Amino acid sequence: MTSPSTATLHPIGRSTPGTEWWRTAVIYQIYPRSFADSNGDGLGDLPGITAHLDDLAALGVDALWLSPFYPSPQKDAGYDVADYCDVDPLFGTLADFDVLQAEAHARGIRVIVDLVPNHSSDRHAWFQRALAAEPGSAERARYLFRDGKGDGGQLPPNNWESVFGGPAWTRTTNADGTLGQWYLHLFDTSQPDFDWANPEVQEEFRRILRFWLDRGVDGFRVDVAHGLVKTDGLPDHLPAVDGDSMGGDSDDVPYWGQDGVHEIYRDWNRVLAEYAGDRALCAEAWLPTVDRTALWVRPDEMHQAFNFPYLQTEWDAAHLREVISESLRAFPAVGAPATWVLSNHDVVRHTSRLALTAENPQGHGIGPDSPGQPIPEVGLARARAATAVMLSLPGSAYLFQGEELGLPEVIDLPGDARQDPTWFRTDGERYGRDGCRVPIPWQADAPAYGFSPSGATWLPQPAEWATLARDVQEADEDSTLWLYRTLLATRRAYALGSGDLEWLEGFGTDVLALRNGPVTVIANTGDAPVALPAALESATLLIASTPFAGTAVPADTTVWLLAG
Incomplete structure (x- = not known):
């Protein structure tokens, strides 16, 4: 890997309000244990990430979000933190983190780290x-x-x-x-919840924030940001049967979305304001509406919040238009960007999820016996089209490692290989999240498809990874990798992240049609081709998520057009 100058990326002062980097950034989530293993132990690590920064720069992302790499017993893949101010030897050292961050900054890529404030490890x-x-x-x-x-x-x-x-x-x-x-412990027995009414807890997390800010991180993704505060008296409550495990479909849950969390994030906002460079807080807040979610990103609180109502919307033009419209009303109304996301380490990959034909509540996962199994070809087409819609929208967007390769959920993991606490605590009733966490493929003919020099992997990789490896897709300009690169480059070229959306009328009920700046986007969520109107027949094709002849948009396809 070439090593450009490690000069700091941070400006001396802040950006003009309204132009901060996090308002329009495309941020790439790295799940460290599954990204790249440099030492052959079967677990990804920080040097492995550093070795692939050129690949991420070529993809065109603006920032990285690193899931936890702290010392941990790894009962919940690092979300059980034993020490918030160090690196687990599984992943490297603090010096490795510093090198990673410096090399990322030298490539113009910012670094966000995960913070887990709702609970610690029982080994803390x-x-x-x-x-x-x-x-x-x-x-x-x-x-x-x-x-x-x-x-x-x-x-x-x-x-x-x-x-x-x-x-x-x-x-x-x-x-x-x-x-x-x-x-x-709202999560595993090994993850006891902090009492956030205690000033000692509040002061400890100010210390932790400053530790990483002093090292130069650009912000924090905050795990379970809608938790932390519980209703006084801890009243009884049972969630809906087969409901969203994180509360995204429920109101008035005594341990989710309590008003007291907002003062915590106002306090954190003041800590970040002590530092130059537009540092950012992003909330993982599973809430039932975009209006509720927007409360987390008012001007003196957090800066971004994952748009989970958008993530949970099916591939349907009318429903997508509704949630996009609501998002672009609610978030700008409080001075925040809409922050779009389709996949992460907690949900079924959207390459499979968008083709499911049965209910699949968040956190349940899918396995070989799950109803409504996805059809791979349908799932990939919809995922490519859905990503093309997402990256055309104003605001910021998050990508999950491997989605740029079109990786599907790994459904056929054997039971004795699964490691998610959900699998064990439900006696196999819920498959959990392992299927989206399988180590990603880099080289078709290498051990572990290039993930690890020894061929070891903490979760088994399917044979399908050989056809989806990055080196195979590098050689195919019709691949999902090249689609993502083209989407990101075109998004940047036309400043779509800071643009304004205008809905276009006159299309069928299966079509989502919009204009952002000079770019017209047509998404066909139906099962039959849709003819372009005469006014667009002469438009220049910028991007098509599936092959497009120029007269009719195929089913499960999104096109970007530039009108003459």
Whole structure:
């Protein structure tokens, strides 16, 4: 890999308000353990990311979001953090992080790191001290310890369920062997929730923010940003059967979306404002409407929020138009960009999801016995078309590693290979998220398809990866990789991220038609070709997500046109 100058990317001062980089950026999510393994242990690492920065620069992304790489027992793939200010030896060292960041900045690519404030690992020093301390102690007050109900406290404090299945409470054992208090964990037993009413917790996370800001990071993606604060008294609540595990389809959940979270992010906003360079906070906030989501990005709070209502919209022109319109009303109304996303490490890859024919609640995943199995050809066509719509929209967009290769969800993972806590805590009832986390392919003929020099992989890769490897797609200008490169380059050339959307009328009910600046976008979500109107027949074709003859847009296809 060539190594350009490592001069810092950060400007001395801030941008003019309204022109900050995060308003229009295309940000690429890296799930470190599945991106590239430099040392052959089967787990991706930070040097592996650094070795592929030229590939990401060629793709044309503006920033990277790194999922957790902190010291962790890895019970939830690093989202169980034992130390927020270091690097797990599995992934490298702090020096490796510094090299990665400097090399990314030298290529004009910014770096966002994941922050997990709702809970820590049970191996975190604070929680270990809490377990050793008495009920009512300052050590326990950093977490949500409570006495149980019933005789001898044998029942949990309430009926809350874990996102991963099973109860959200685990009972402790005292030093003398007797049973003690219970602690809350909205996720795995190994992930105890912090008590954000405690000033010590608040101050600790200010310290953590400054640690990474001092190292030069450009911002933070905030995990479970709608959690943290729980309703006083912790009242009973049961989610809807087969509902969204993260609360994206529910109102009035006592542990999601509480008003108290907003003061936390106002405080964090003030911390980021101490630093030059337009540092950004992005919320993972699963909320039922874009209006609710927009509350997280008011001017003195966070800067971006993932648009999960958009991610969860099916491939349907009318529904897409509605959520896009609502997003472009709600987010700019509070001074924020709409932030679009179709895939990440927690959802079925959209190459498969958009072709499912049965309900698939977020977090459940799909496996060989799931109903409504996707048809691969349909899923890929829809995914390419959906991405072409997303990247034409004003605002910022997130990509998930491997989607530029058209990778589908890996459905046929054997049960003994799966590692998601959801799989274990539901006794295999839910397949969980492993299918979108399989290590990605770089070279068709190399060990582990170029992911690892030893051929080792923490999750098994399917034989299909050989046909989807990056080197194969490099040689094919009709590949999904080349489509993404062309979309990103054209988006930048016509400044679509800072543009204005205008809906175009007169098309059928299966067509989404819009104009952003000089670019006209026609997306056919139906199952029959749609003829272009006479006014567009002479337009210059910029991009087509599937082969396009110039007179009719095929089914499951999006085209970008430049009118004469």
